[in-house]
Amino acid sequence: AQSVAQPEDQVNVAEGNPLTVKCTYSVSGNPYLFWYVQYPNRGLQFLLKYITGDNLVKGSYGFEAEFNKSQTSFHLKKPSALVSDSALYFCAVRDMGTDKLIFGTGTRLQVFP
Protein backbone atom coordinates (compact mmCIF):
# COMPACT_ATOMS: atom_id res chain seq x y z
CA ALA A 1 0.00 0.00 0.00
CA GLN A 2 1.11 3.52 -0.70
CA SER A 3 1.99 5.73 2.26
CA VAL A 4 3.96 8.79 3.27
CA ALA A 5 5.50 9.69 6.60
CA GLN A 6 6.26 13.11 8.00
CA PRO A 7 8.60 12.52 10.92
CA GLU A 8 8.41 16.01 12.40
CA ASP A 9 5.27 17.34 14.04
CA GLN A 10 6.70 20.86 14.07
CA VAL A 11 9.57 22.74 12.49
CA ASN A 12 10.74 26.08 13.81
CA VAL A 13 12.91 28.40 11.75
CA ALA A 14 13.93 32.03 11.88
CA GLU A 15 12.76 34.36 9.15
CA GLY A 16 15.33 34.57 6.36
CA ASN A 17 16.82 31.17 7.12
CA PRO A 18 16.39 28.17 4.84
CA LEU A 19 13.70 25.69 5.76
CA THR A 20 13.21 21.98 5.18
CA VAL A 21 10.10 19.95 5.88
CA LYS A 22 10.72 16.21 5.62
CA CYS A 23 8.70 13.52 3.90
CA THR A 24 9.47 9.89 3.15
CA TYR A 25 7.36 7.62 1.03
CA SER A 26 6.60 3.95 0.58
CA VAL A 27 5.14 2.89 -2.75
CA SER A 28 5.13 0.04 -5.18
CA GLY A 29 6.19 1.35 -8.54
CA ASN A 30 6.93 4.94 -9.45
CA PRO A 31 5.70 7.49 -6.93
CA TYR A 32 3.55 10.49 -7.73
CA LEU A 33 4.22 12.89 -4.86
CA PHE A 34 2.62 16.16 -3.82
CA TRP A 35 2.97 18.91 -1.25
CA TYR A 36 0.06 20.93 0.07
CA VAL A 37 -0.17 23.80 2.56
CA GLN A 38 -3.07 24.51 4.89
CA TYR A 39 -3.77 27.80 6.65
CA PRO A 40 -6.10 27.94 9.67
CA ASN A 41 -9.73 27.10 8.89
CA ARG A 42 -8.96 26.73 5.22
CA GLY A 43 -8.70 23.92 2.72
CA LEU A 44 -5.46 22.62 1.34
CA GLN A 45 -3.58 24.55 -1.32
CA PHE A 46 -1.46 22.76 -3.89
CA LEU A 47 2.24 23.71 -3.80
CA LEU A 48 4.03 21.32 -6.13
CA LYS A 49 4.20 17.80 -7.48
CA TYR A 50 6.71 15.24 -8.66
CA ILE A 51 5.63 12.92 -11.44
CA THR A 52 8.79 12.24 -13.39
CA GLY A 53 11.82 14.08 -14.70
CA ASP A 54 14.07 16.44 -12.76
CA ASN A 55 14.54 15.54 -9.12
CA LEU A 56 14.27 19.19 -8.07
CA VAL A 57 10.72 20.43 -8.48
CA LYS A 58 9.80 24.08 -8.21
CA GLY A 59 6.41 25.19 -6.99
CA SER A 60 4.36 28.06 -5.68
CA TYR A 61 5.51 30.80 -3.27
CA GLY A 62 9.21 30.03 -3.77
CA PHE A 63 8.97 26.46 -2.50
CA GLU A 64 10.79 23.56 -4.07
CA ALA A 65 11.12 19.87 -3.29
CA GLU A 66 13.84 17.35 -3.91
CA PHE A 67 12.94 13.83 -4.94
CA ASN A 68 15.50 11.27 -3.78
CA LYS A 69 14.78 7.74 -4.95
CA SER A 70 17.56 6.04 -3.02
CA GLN A 71 16.38 7.60 0.25
CA THR A 72 12.69 7.41 -0.70
CA SER A 73 12.33 11.03 0.33
CA PHE A 74 10.59 14.11 -1.00
CA HIS A 75 11.62 16.98 1.27
CA LEU A 76 10.09 20.42 0.90
CA LYS A 77 12.53 23.32 0.92
CA LYS A 78 12.69 27.08 0.69
CA PRO A 79 15.90 29.12 0.61
CA SER A 80 14.60 31.97 2.76
CA ALA A 81 11.62 31.56 5.08
CA LEU A 82 8.95 34.21 5.61
CA VAL A 83 6.75 34.64 8.66
CA SER A 84 3.78 34.24 6.32
CA ASP A 85 4.98 30.71 5.49
CA SER A 86 3.84 29.60 8.95
CA ALA A 87 1.18 26.97 8.31
CA LEU A 88 0.52 23.24 8.24
CA TYR A 89 2.25 21.31 5.46
CA PHE A 90 1.15 17.96 4.09
CA CYS A 91 2.99 15.52 1.92
CA ALA A 92 0.87 13.15 -0.17
CA VAL A 93 1.25 10.23 -2.54
CA ARG A 94 -1.13 9.27 -5.29
CA ASP A 95 -2.77 5.87 -5.15
CA MET A 96 -2.20 4.47 -8.59
CA GLY A 97 -5.42 2.53 -8.74
CA THR A 98 -7.86 5.27 -7.84
CA ASP A 99 -5.88 8.52 -8.20
CA LYS A 100 -6.87 9.49 -4.67
CA LEU A 101 -4.22 11.18 -2.55
CA ILE A 102 -2.94 9.58 0.64
CA PHE A 103 -1.73 12.22 3.07
CA GLY A 104 0.84 12.28 5.81
CA THR A 105 0.02 13.52 9.27
CA GLY A 106 1.31 16.99 8.57
CA THR A 107 4.12 19.21 9.84
CA ARG A 108 3.46 22.55 11.45
CA LEU A 109 5.95 25.14 10.26
CA GLN A 110 6.54 28.09 12.55
CA VAL A 111 8.64 30.94 11.19
CA PHE A 112 9.51 33.49 13.83
CA PRO A 113 10.74 37.03 13.19
Add this chain to the structure above:
Amino acid sequence: DTGVSQDPRHKITKRGQNVTFRCDPISEHNRLYWYRQTLGQGPEFLTYFQNEAQLEKSRLLSDRFSAERPKGSFSTLEIQRTEQGDSAMYLCASSLEGDNSPLHFGNGTRLTVT
Protein backbone atom coordinates in the same frame (compact mmCIF):
# COMPACT_ATOMS: atom_id res chain seq x y z
CA ASP B 1 -11.85 30.21 -11.79
CA THR B 2 -14.16 30.24 -8.79
CA GLY B 3 -12.49 27.25 -7.19
CA VAL B 4 -14.16 24.49 -5.20
CA SER B 5 -17.04 25.76 -3.09
CA GLN B 6 -18.42 24.08 0.02
CA ASP B 7 -21.55 24.90 1.95
CA PRO B 8 -22.04 25.44 4.82
CA ARG B 9 -18.70 26.52 6.29
CA HIS B 10 -19.78 25.54 9.76
CA LYS B 11 -22.50 23.24 11.07
CA ILE B 12 -23.40 22.61 14.69
CA THR B 13 -25.87 19.85 15.28
CA LYS B 14 -27.14 17.70 18.10
CA ARG B 15 -26.30 14.06 18.30
CA GLY B 16 -28.79 11.95 16.39
CA GLN B 17 -29.66 14.60 13.82
CA ASN B 18 -29.01 14.28 10.10
CA VAL B 19 -26.79 16.73 8.26
CA THR B 20 -26.08 17.32 4.58
CA PHE B 21 -23.12 19.13 3.05
CA ARG B 22 -22.77 20.38 -0.48
CA CYS B 23 -19.73 20.67 -2.72
CA ASP B 24 -19.52 22.50 -6.04
CA PRO B 25 -16.35 21.48 -7.88
CA ILE B 26 -14.42 23.40 -10.51
CA SER B 27 -16.72 23.19 -13.50
CA GLU B 28 -14.54 21.26 -15.92
CA HIS B 29 -13.34 18.74 -13.33
CA ASN B 30 -14.83 15.30 -13.72
CA ARG B 31 -13.43 13.85 -10.49
CA LEU B 32 -14.70 14.77 -7.06
CA TYR B 33 -13.36 13.57 -3.72
CA TRP B 34 -14.53 13.76 -0.12
CA TYR B 35 -12.06 13.72 2.75
CA ARG B 36 -12.40 14.03 6.51
CA GLN B 37 -9.85 15.80 8.68
CA THR B 38 -9.71 15.74 12.45
CA LEU B 39 -7.59 18.04 14.56
CA GLY B 40 -3.89 17.34 14.22
CA GLN B 41 -4.33 14.78 11.49
CA GLY B 42 -3.97 14.67 7.75
CA PRO B 43 -7.04 14.39 5.54
CA GLU B 44 -8.48 10.87 5.34
CA PHE B 45 -10.10 9.69 2.12
CA LEU B 46 -13.81 8.94 2.28
CA THR B 47 -15.06 8.50 -1.27
CA TYR B 48 -14.70 9.71 -4.83
CA PHE B 49 -16.69 10.12 -8.00
CA GLN B 50 -15.81 10.15 -11.64
CA ASN B 51 -18.64 12.09 -13.22
CA GLU B 52 -21.76 10.70 -11.53
CA ALA B 53 -20.30 7.28 -10.72
CA GLN B 54 -19.10 6.63 -7.18
CA LEU B 55 -15.99 4.55 -7.76
CA GLU B 56 -14.61 3.95 -4.30
CA LYS B 57 -15.75 4.18 -0.70
CA SER B 58 -13.42 3.99 2.27
CA ARG B 59 -14.13 1.65 5.14
CA LEU B 60 -14.31 4.87 7.17
CA LEU B 61 -17.60 5.56 5.43
CA SER B 62 -20.08 3.76 7.64
CA ASP B 63 -23.65 3.01 6.66
CA ARG B 64 -24.67 6.34 8.18
CA PHE B 65 -22.73 8.18 5.48
CA SER B 66 -23.92 8.56 1.93
CA ALA B 67 -22.63 10.65 -0.93
CA GLU B 68 -24.17 11.48 -4.26
CA ARG B 69 -23.25 13.32 -7.41
CA PRO B 70 -26.45 12.99 -9.39
CA LYS B 71 -25.62 14.95 -12.51
CA GLY B 72 -21.88 14.73 -12.39
CA SER B 73 -21.56 18.29 -11.16
CA PHE B 74 -22.18 19.16 -7.51
CA SER B 75 -22.06 16.53 -4.78
CA THR B 76 -23.72 16.06 -1.41
CA LEU B 77 -22.49 14.20 1.64
CA GLU B 78 -25.14 13.18 4.15
CA ILE B 79 -24.53 11.89 7.64
CA GLN B 80 -27.48 10.26 9.35
CA ARG B 81 -27.89 9.93 13.11
CA THR B 82 -24.78 11.97 13.81
CA GLU B 83 -22.44 10.95 16.62
CA GLN B 84 -19.91 13.03 18.51
CA GLY B 85 -17.14 11.15 16.74
CA ASP B 86 -18.35 12.60 13.45
CA SER B 87 -17.10 16.03 14.52
CA ALA B 88 -14.45 16.96 11.99
CA MET B 89 -13.66 19.11 8.97
CA TYR B 90 -15.15 17.63 5.80
CA LEU B 91 -13.14 18.56 2.74
CA CYS B 92 -14.16 18.32 -0.87
CA ALA B 93 -11.70 18.32 -3.75
CA SER B 94 -11.95 18.08 -7.49
CA SER B 95 -9.56 17.30 -10.31
CA LEU B 96 -9.30 16.43 -13.94
CA GLU B 97 -8.82 12.80 -14.77
CA GLY B 98 -5.19 11.75 -14.98
CA ASP B 99 -2.21 11.08 -12.76
CA ASN B 100 -0.70 14.52 -13.27
CA SER B 101 -3.72 16.46 -12.16
CA PRO B 102 -3.51 17.85 -8.62
CA LEU B 103 -6.56 17.92 -6.39
CA HIS B 104 -8.06 21.34 -5.75
CA PHE B 105 -9.65 21.63 -2.32
CA GLY B 106 -12.49 23.70 -1.00
CA ASN B 107 -12.34 25.43 2.38
CA GLY B 108 -14.24 22.64 4.04
CA THR B 109 -17.29 22.27 6.24
CA ARG B 110 -16.57 22.10 9.95
CA LEU B 111 -19.07 19.85 11.72
CA THR B 112 -19.54 19.97 15.47
CA VAL B 113 -21.83 17.38 17.02
CA THR B 114 -22.93 18.24 20.55
